[in-house]
Amino acid sequence: MKVFSLKLKIFLNSLASPSRPIKSFIFAFLGILFMTGIYLWLKRIFTYIVNVPFFGEAILIRFLSILIFISGGIAVLSTVISATATIYTSDELKMLLPLPLSSDEIFLAKMFEAFIYADWMIFLLSIVVAFAWRSIYEIGVFEILFCGISLVFFIFAMSSIGVFLSNILAFLFPTRKIRDFSVVIFAILFGGIFFYMKALEPEFLLKANAFENFLEYLTHLKFSGTLLSPFRWLAMLFIEISKGNFSDAFVLFLVLFLFFLFFFSLSFFFGSKTFLSTTTRINARGAGAGIYQAKLPGKKEKIFMWREKVLFLRNSEQVSQVAILLILITIYLVSVWRAPVWDIPSVKNLLTFLNIGGVCLILSATALRFIFTSICLEGRGLWIIFSSPILPEKILKLKFYYFLKYMGVSGFILGILSGVCWKASFEVVLITAVITLISSLTITSLAFYFALSYPVYSTTNISRMESSYGGVLFMISSVFYIVFVLAVLAYPALWYFTGVLFRGAVERKFTLIFFAGFFLISLGIVLFLFRRGVKIFTSRWHRNLFIAHQ
Amino acid sequence: MIEVRGLSHSFGEICALDNVSFQVHPAEVVSILGPNGAGKTTLLNILAGILLPDKGEVFLNGIDVLKNPYQAKKITAYIPEQPYLWGKLTGLEFLLFIKKVYKSEIGIEKIGEIMKEFDIYDYRNSLIETYSHGIRQKLLFLTIPIINPKVILLDEPLVGLDPKATIKVIDLIKEFSQKQSSVFISTHIVSFAEKVSSKVLIIDEGKIILEGNISEIKQKHASTLEEIFLKETQKNE
Numbered sequence: 010m011k012v013f014s015l016k017l018k019i020f021l022n023s024l025a026s027p028s029r030p031i032k033s034f035i036f037a038f039l040g041i042l043f044m045t046g047i048y049l050w051l052k053r054i055f056t057y058i059v060n061v062p063f064f065g066e067a068i069l070i071r072f073l074s075i076l077i078f079i080s081g082g083i084a085v086l087s088t089v090i091s092a093t094a095t096i097y098t099s100d101e102l103k104m105l106l107p108l109p110l111s112s113d114e115i116f117l118a119k120m121f122e123a124f125i126y127a128d129w130m131i132f133l134l135s136i137v138v139a140f141a142w143r144s145i146y147e148i149g150v151f152e153i154l155f156c157g158i159s160l161v162f163f164i165f166a167m168s169s170i171g172v173f174l175s176n177i178l179a180f181l182f183p184t185r186k187i188r189d190f191s192v193v194i195f196a197i198l199f200g201g202i203f204f205y206m207k208a209l210e211p212e213f214l215l216k217a218n219a220f221e222n223f224l225e226y227l228t229h230l231k232f233s234g235t236l237l238s239p240f241r242w243l244a245m246l247f248i249e250i251s252k253g254n255f256s257d258a259f260v261l262f263l264v265l266f267l268f269f270l271f272f273f274s275l276s277f278f279f280g281s282k283t284f285l286s287t288t289t290r291i292n293a294r295g296a297g298a299g300i301y302q303a304k305l306p307g308k309k310e311k312i313f314m315w316r317e318k319v320l321f322l323r324n325s326e327q328v329s330q331v332a333i334l335l336i337l338i339t340i341y342l343v344s345v346w347r348a349p350v351w352d353i354p355s356v357k358n359l360l361t362f363l364n365i366g367g368v369c370l371i372l373s374a375t376a377l378r379f380i381f382t383s384i385c386l387e388g389r390g391l392w393i394i395f396s397s398p399i400l401p402e403k404i405l406k407l408k409f410y411y412f413l414k415y416m417g418v419s420g421f422i423l424g425i426l427s428g429v430c431w432k433a434s435f436e437v438v439l440i441t442a443v444i445t446l447i448s449s450l451t452i453t454s455l456a457f458y459f460a461l462s463y464p465v466y467s468t469t470n471i472s473r474m475e476s477s478y479g480g481v482l483f484m485i486s487s488v489f490y491i492v493f494v495l496a497v498l499a500y501p502a503l504w505y506f507t508g509v510l511f512r513g514a515v516e517r518k519f520t521l522i523f524f525a526g527f528f529l530i531s532l533g534i535v536l537f538l539f540r541r542g543v544k545i546f547t548s549r550w551h552r553n554l555f556i557a558h559q
Numbered sequence: 560m561i562e563v564r565g566l567s568h569s570f571g572e573i574c575a576l577d578n579v580s581f582q583v584h585p586a587e588v589v590s591i592l593g594p595n596g597a598g599k600t601t602l603l604n605i606l607a608g609i610l611l612p613d614k615g616e617v618f619l620n621g622i623d624v625l626k627n628p629y630q631a632k633k634i635t636a637y638i639p640e641q642p643y644l645w646g647k648l649t650g651l652e653f654l655l656f657i658k659k660v661y662k663s664e665i666g667i668e669k670i671g672e673i674m675k676e677f678d679i680y681d682y683r684n685s686l687i688e689t690y691s692h693g694i695r696q697k698l699l700f701l702t703i704p705i706i707n708p709k710v711i712l713l714d715e716p717l718v719g720l721d722p723k724a725t726i727k728v729i730d731l732i733k734e735f736s737q738k739q740s741s742v743f744i745s746t747h748i749v750s751f752a753e754k755v756s757s758k759v760l761i762i763d764e765g766k767i768i769l770e771g772n773i774s775e776i777k778q779k780h781a782s783t784l785e786e787i788f789l790k791e792t793q794k795n796e
Contacts, residue, residue, distance in 0.1 A: 305655055312659040316645065323647040323686070389643035395609045397660050398633040550609075 012110065012118035032478045039481065044137050051141035059145050063223075066248075074244040076138065080131050081167040081240055086195055087127040088171025089178075093188040094470075095123040096172075096280070097179055097291045106288075116281040124168045135160055146251035156247055159262050163243045166269035173276035180283050183290035189329035200336040207347060239268055313394075313404050314411055317383075326471065330378055338371065338423070345430040354434060355506060361433035361441050362502050365448070366491050368423050368441075372416065372449045373487035376456035377475055380412050381483055384457070385474045388466030395550065405461070405543050412453050420449025443524075448494055451531045452487055454538040459483035461542035497527055560585050561606065561710055561741045566615030567765075568601055575601040576612070577765040583758075585709075588732060588742040590752035593762035594792050599745040600640065602762070603714050606743065607637040619710045620741075633661065636708040638699045640715040640745075646688030650679060650698050653687060657702045665705050673701050677727055692719040700728055703735065711735055711742045717751055729755055749785045759784070763792045 058072055059065045096119040105115050139153055178191050220226040246261040301322045306315050321327050345364070350357060387394075394404055424445030428438030463479025474480060501523035561583035568576045575598045583589045593599050604610040606617055608628040617624040624631040644653060654670050657663070674680040677697045682690060690698070696719050703711060711732070717725055732742055732755050746752050752759055753773060761769040769776065769791050773784060780787045 305652070305659070309659050309662060312656055316648070316656060319652070320645055320647045390645055392609060392637075392639055392642070393644075396607045396632060396635070396637045398629055399660060400629060 012105065012114055013121070016118060016122060036478065036481070039485075044133070047134065048137045048141055051138060052144050055141055055145045070244055070248060073247060074240050077163070077243050078240045080135070080164065084128055084131060084164050084167035085171040085174070088123055088168040089175045089191050089195065090188060091126045092120075092123040092172050092175035093179055093191070095119055095126060096175070096284070097288050098185055102288060112285050113281045116284040117277065120172055120277065120280065123172060124165055127168055127171065128164050131164055132161070142247070142251070148251055152250050155258070155262070156250055159243060159246050159265055162262075162265050162269040163239060166239065166265070166272050169269070169272035169276045172280060173272065176276060176280045176283065176287075179287050179291060183287055185291060186325040187291070189325040193329045193332045196333040196336045200340060203340055204343065207343060239265065242268075309399070310403065310407060313399075314407055317408065317411060321383075327379070330471075334375060334378070341367070341371065342426055342430050345427055348431075350431070355509060357431050358433045358437040358509075359502075359506060361428045361431040361437050362498075363495070364427050364431060365424070365441055365444055365498075366495055368420070368427055368445045369448050369452065369491040369494065370488075371423065372420055372445070372452050373456075373484060373491070375419065376412075376416065376452050376487070377480055377483060378471075380416075380453060380456040381460040381480055382471050382474045383408070383412070384460035385465045385477075386469070386471075388464060391550065401547055401550070402543055405546070406539075409453075409457055409539055412457070413450055416449045416453040417446055420452075421446040440524075444494070444498065444527075447528055447531045448491070451490060451534050454535040454542075455486055455490065456483055458538040458542035459486070461546035464546075494527075497530075498523070560618070560620055561589075561743055562616075562618040563602075563606070564616040564618075566602070566605060566612050566617065568598075568605065568610070568612045568614075574765050576605075579615070579762070579765070579767055581760055581767060581770060583741040583743050585739040585741055586736050587758065588736050588744065588756045589758045589760065590744045590746055590756040591760045591762055592746065592749060592752055592788050597762045597792075598765040599762060600714055603637070603639075603712050603743070603745055606710075606712050607635065608632050609637075634709040635712065636703045636706045636710070637712045638696075638702075638714065638716060640718060642695065642699055644687045644695055644698070646686060648687055649684050650674070650687060650690070650694075651683040653698065654701055654705060658705050661706045663705045663707065665707075670701070670705065673704055677701060677724065693721060693724065696720055697724055697727075700724075700731060703731060708735070709740055711740055713742070713744045713746075715746055716744060717746070717748060749788055753784050761788060761791050768792075 054072070055069070058068045061068055096116070099119070102115075135157070139156065142148075143153065175187075175191065178187050182190070242261050242265055246258050246265070249255075249258040249261065301319065303315060303319050303322075306312055350360060394401055421442050424442030425438055428441050433441070459479045459482055463477065463482065465474045465477045465479065468474065501520040505520055561581075563582070564580050566576050566579040567574075579598075579602065581589075591599050591602065601610065605612050606619070606624065608624050608631055611625065619631045620634055622631045622634070648656065651670070651674075654674075655667070658665060658670070671680060671683070674683055677700065679694055679697050679701075682694055687695065687698070696716075700716075713732075716728055720728060732744075736742055742755075744752070744756065756773065758772055759770070759776070760767050769787070771779075776787060777784060780790075782790075
């Protein structure tokens, strides 16, 4: 309990004196806005589903089961990701382990910490789901509390599975890289299941004609699925509570509680017994054998980019993220390839144009993950650059060109690939690829600007960098930019498509003028953001604001 | 030669340095002593060109650090107290990186030799993230012979070093002092300051409260340097 109360005190202290009240306020405001949006969307979806004649309830149970399944899956996966860092490699252990505390107590506190880190967002979103649910079924506060407690047991049971999996992985492969390996393994598994499902075409598996009558079909829809699924237990519990069937709901609650108790005990028993030995083996210094090697360049300036490349490729966390990104892009492209689209060239071309938004979003996420965090990760090593006989502006310029090159190539390739997957005409594929290329340059400069203006040096945790003030501002600006791109290019796209459809000829002159204008505006944005960012960064560093505040 | 004139710097309302002036001549080793938070690290950060002061001037071998930081950094070796090094580089790669950045003429064989002298040759191909604090500190000291600087700035140089490495560091300081380098050291360890320096500065609350030749100061106050340090810094409490 000592560790629990200490953790609670740290948390309360951080709430009582937020380091940046204005930023916290803006963050809270954006969060509430986001949750309100989700609430309105869910309310609409629930209302729509429940009003579908005959099938309403069946679809609602399915939808709820899917939501619970996704939440449970996220809880397992995010616990696996956060548990290794929280339980076995946390810096805090250096302070906790020498204290006269039993390893059981430390492990239990760390286990709950991993639960909280992994699940807080699910709990926050479940409040929104509860409110949306309430707008469909008139249920009271007691029922909501009952559902809430059941959800906590369910999510903690899933997180216990996550802790158990990470305990096993850490026990079998005691290395600090275990988290990254498990992330890649899970991503490959997820990708494999996705491709399997795509190949299986589940939408055609259940044939309505195979049933004797409509009622039989409806009953099958409502109650299909295994009774041994905890996702289904929770969904059924919500439905029973909403209908006022408390006795059935209580039985389901007991089943869920026992399910939680089993996995919690299992992961605690195994974890606490192996905690000390696994921690010692994970934190033992390795020799660093088998590392990526790259020849040192001859020029002084190039040595900094050599360093950038070497540091990136030797970081298993970064490499695992690249693997995940590639899997997600493949999933995206396969989905586009298999999308049921009318076989009309103009429709495919139009979809390819609209797809620019999707590609740009992927590029924004990539920029957030790799460019924004790259500036933040420099933080503690910046003293070497700033005390070296090289202008920091020059290093930043080299770094910027480095990212510009990779992002530009990625944007162009992704534009071409998605265009090809949409089966658009050669001309449209080329145009969209050029647009995504230009957009990728602007997105790079946006990420660079926000990273230089709002860097996070206080942590090496990449997800905390991404969800920082600067990271969120970058994503918001990026989305605005994507909307801007689609809005600006809507005119030439309209001319192009109406030209092809109705006049048989394309007004290339106007289209080209528009594209040239778009290119020049984007170039202006790129140069302005880069120069401004560098200026802010160097002047703040020299005034030592970053050091003083973090 | 290090020349500091009227240096002042504040962090918000906290005054870290208040009109600090002093000189360190070539071949001279000067230590700055002071309690925690006295402004020693801030002063060293300004001398290293990392931090811009609110007011004042700093010249390293006649080069204005504030106006021409690039030239000043070329002749300076700076070793901070708790240095972060890129953990994913090996020790040898880091030293080769420094060699390239400072365009040093030193050969790779010589780098190997000095690594052996400091007992870190066996670690040369291991990632820095696997090093202990002491080995990291030793690695940083090896940048001094590579840079071959005219000015050496050391912030708490003995933290985490074993006795053998401490002797090596003292030898290194003496060697470069004999080569006409100006050495400026910030330290808490009075005995170390007394051993390596000819002159000391005592700083408290951003102000230089005592400055002079060690033997002269001791003679004047008729007590040990440690006692003088305690007495002078307690006056401000």
